[in-house]
Amino acid sequence: MAQPEKITIVEGPPPTFELVLDPWLLGLTEGSRPARVVLCRLRAANGPTLVERCYRAWRERQAIHLEYRGEDGETQQAPIIAVRWGEAPEGHLLLLWVRLEVGEEGLELDIESDDFSEGSEEDPDLDRPA
Numbered sequence: 001m002a003q004p005e006k007i008t009i010v011e012g013p014p015p016t017f018e019l020v021l022d023p024w025l026l027g028l029t030e031g032s033r034p035a036r037v038v039l040c041r042l043r044a045a046n047g048p049t050l051v052e053r054c055y056r057a058w059r060e061r062q063a064i065h066l067e068y069r070g071e072d073g074e075t076q077q078a079p080i081i082a083v084r085w086g087e088a089p090e091g092h093l094l095l096l097w098v099r100l101e102v103g104e105e106g107l108e109l110d111i112e113s114d115d116f117s118e119g120s121e122e123d124p125d126l127d128r129p130a
Contacts (some may be wrong), residue, residue, distance in 0.1 A: 006064060020097065021038050039096070043090055045091065082097035083095065085098055
């Protein structure tokens with residue numbers, strides 16, 4: 001079996017992961033161990049090429065991982081489950097949705113949202129019980 005494909009962060013600080021609560025991601029977290037889907041935003045020299053690399057791996061039924069150095073300096077990997085790229089003033093922006101197991105280093109996430117109204121702890125999009 002071939003080695004899994006990977007996208008490696010070669011320089012800079014460890015990536016920042018943002019907890020994603022979109023409903024379309026719920027099915028992607030199913031597994032034998034608890035996990036969360038998180039978003040990682042990266043600057044990239046060639047976003048379309050990296051997206052194509054992910055698509056090619058998935059078409060061939062292969063996994064593709066994000067490889068990065070954690071806060072402790074150790075090399076870590078997380079499976080990429082979705083990818084997109086966009087333009088930014090500095091160049092290409094790569095959006096990677098990765099699956100991190102609960103308890104992994106880097107999953108200590110701040111889940112506060114700017115979507116909440118000022119001074120309120122409630123999400124206005126959630127239904128309240130009648």
